Amino acid sequence: MTMIPPGLLPEGLSDRLPPQAEASARLTRRVLDTVASHGYERVMPPLAEFEETLVGRLKSVRAQDLVRVVDPVSQRSLALRPDMTAQVGRIAATRLAGMARPLRLSYAGPVIRLKANQLRPEREKLQLGAELIGSDGVAAAVEIVNVAIEALQAAGVTGITIDFTLPDLIDALAAGPLPLAAEEIEAVRSELDAKDAGALVAISPQAAAYLPLIEATGPFHAAMERLEALDHALGGAIASRIAGLRAIAKPIGWDINLTLDPTERHGFEYQNWFGFSIFAEGFIGEIGRGGSYAIAHADGTDEPAVGFSLYPDPLIDAGFGSDSPRRLFVPIGADAARTAALRSEGWHTVAALGAGEDGASLRCSHWLDGAEPRAY
Structure with missing residues (x-):
């Protein structure tokens, strides 16, 4: 059997080394602290669950897409979580079923997929998020969107864009003012996702009636006007959804870009009205x-529930959260009380363990000269 090199990891898995590992922890802390300031309490679900239990709550992932193992204790199949939202839902519906609603929960931890996607080759990702359980109305949606924005801003992220969608819009229109045959619905969804007007028209005359939804895509306010024009032609069939989106967008700061893609479904398989x-x-x-x-x-x-998940690995790779701590080299014999006082001021002290150690090579920016830090 070929020997595996000791530093080799499975495809899509990797180590986080200094300083990125600390940056990851710092960014996570900033997000969770921001979320906690709005009353969200943290839960910590396990990395693996019984496969049948987890699959029953995962509406956008199939059993064959999970990393699975056999539990040597129960002899049953376990699945490593590909998403933490489903686990938070299980906790809310079981262990915390008796707690008062609305229930605000937050979470952070790794998730793992069987396969990576083309944009991100990593199979293991960090997932952070918050769920507001017991309401999915406009007030709850306003809160969750603005908490997500605030959490990202606390982590130092700028140039944020929020792209809104109405995941169940096609189902609502197909069952009402723009009827479609059952076999046409998925085809219409696909062509709307691809923004392929010609292919949409080729499906059927009924499918062609969905063409205005392609035009109702882009910068939020202009796209909303086109969506409102369609709604007017349909006699107000989606007026409540439009009013809801307007209300959600209203309190968002001017520095946040807003866009609309009303028929986007990829990644929103289990969401409903927004x-x-x-x-x-x-x-x-x-x-x-x-x-x-x-x-x-x-x-x-x-x-009903509403929530958000962040996948901050690209941010961490780009240096967000990597504020370099002040590292202070402490020579042998230094005053322990003074060193402790400097740590309380925010210094990270690196104590010499033997003669001849070089603080600069230990990535220290300063060394302790008597009672005062000196720059190298």
């Missing part, structure tokens, strides 16, 4: 998403 993606200037692909959804309870009822 969803949003988060982008940041200088980064390819989204760094987070959120929206409204339903949590299934054991008695067959569904509970």
Whole structure:
């Protein structure tokens, strides 16, 4: 058998080394502290669950897409989590079912996928987020979107864009003012996602009626006007959704870019009336998403919820959260009380363990000269 080199890791998995590991922890702390300041309490679900339990709550991932193992204790299949939102939903529906609503929960931890995507080759990702459980109304949506923005700003992110979508819009229109045959619905969704007007028209005359939704895409206010024009032609069939989006967008700061793609479905398979993606200037692909959804309870009822998840690995790779700490080299024999006082002031002290150590080579910017730090 070929010997695996000791430093080799499976494809898509990697180590985080100094200073990125500390940057990751610092960015996570800033996000969680911001979320906690709005009343969200942290939960810590396990890395693996019974496969059947986890799959039952994952609406956008199939069992064959999970990393699975056999539990040597129960002899049952376990799955490593590809998403923490489903686990938070399980906790809310079981362990915390008796707590007062609305219930505000936050979380942070690694998730792992069986396969990576083309934009990000990593199979293991850091996921941070917050869920507001018990309501999916406009007030709850306003809160969750603005908490997500505030958390990113606290982490130093600028140039933020929020792209809104209406995940169940096609279903609502197909069942009402713009009827479609059952076999046409998925095709219409696909062509709207691709923004392919010609292919949409080729499906059927009924499908062609969805063409205005392609035009209702782009900068938020102009796109909303086109969506409102369509709604007027349909007799106000989606007026409540439009009013909801207007209300969510209203309190968002002027420095945040807003866009609309009303038929975007990729990544929003389990959201219902509204969803949003988060982008940041200088980064390819989204760094987070959120929206409204339903949590299934054991008695067959569904509970409304709204939340967001951030995937900050690209931010960490780009240096966000990597504020360099002040590292101070402490020679042998230095005053312990003075060294402790400097740590309380924010210095990171690196104590010499033997003669001849070089603080600069230990990545220290200063050394302790008697009682005072001196720059190298």
